[in-house]
């Protein structure tokens with residue numbers, strides 16, 4: 139039986155490492171074959187194999203590395219290991235030809251929240267990271283607790299529902315406001331939202347969003363919108379501090395790059411654009427399909 143990834147997301151309300159490993163193993167050969175065919179190439183035309191080596195789910199990364207090793211061995215090709223987050227940061231240079239180093243990058247994905255000052259290829263200063271969960275993890279969990287349709291992913295589902303809600307309707311506190319650093323924390327915000335959901339007796343399993351009454355749907359939309367406002371406000375605060383630090387270290391920076399899966403969210407883009415403008419920076423955001431995990435960014439990072 140073939141395991142489909144959207145089905146797994148629905149069944150488990152998120153990524154379960156063992157199931158994800160099996161799903162990767164089932165499709166890897168076909169995906170690679172399809173990519174080579176789409177590029178109108180034969181395996182013997184290849185000159186190297188680039189592969190993500192981490193950070194990420196080690197069970198899934200291993201499937202990719204094993205496949206890359208097999209191809210590299212069979213065709214006597216060099217193998218290039220690429221850092222997952224470096225690929226997210228550098229893919230902006232694919233679409234933004236004028237993007238010169240140094241630039242500040244905010245990487246927001248399912249597993250990472252990073253503020254990086256990129257000085258050159260391979261030369262990075264980490265200004266901030268998450269001390270617990272990343273923002274994408276919070277989007278995914280809250281989408282599950284709200285009973286959203288997880289087939290397209292928790293983040294996009296929550297973004298969509300938030301458009302129907304009032305972002306000022308539920309009081310949530312912004313994380314880490316007392317800390318004068320550039321680090322993030324989303325575990326506490328997740329707990330705040332879970333309490334609101336429990337207090338309102340929202341039962342995602344017996345009443346998924348599709349079966350919710352008008353009133354219940356409105357309440358869930360209000361929770362989604364209020365969460366999104368505070369989650370992104372936390373990004374804004376820390377990013378603003380990082381801009382100040384980066385401008386002291388590299389006064390010539392002109393660009394803020396926003397990348398990683400959560401960067402495909404329109405509200406995130408709009409709010410970060412305001413921060414960039416306020417500090418005379420240009421916001422550069424890869425197109426949504428290049429923000430989420432993709433092979434092109436891995437190829438491109440290796441090709442620089």
Ligand code: KG4
Pocket residue numbers: 246247248249250273274275277278291292293294297398399400401402403404429430431
């Ligand atoms: O970079 P990515 O594709 O994979 C990781 O490296 O984690 O990011 C996936 C994350 C997931 O948590 C997903 O829910 C989130 O990005 N995401 C979004 C949106 N699209 C993807 N979060 C909020 N709004 C979106 N539109």
Ligand code: ZN
Pocket residue numbers: 222226247248398399430431
């Ligand atoms: Zn990623």
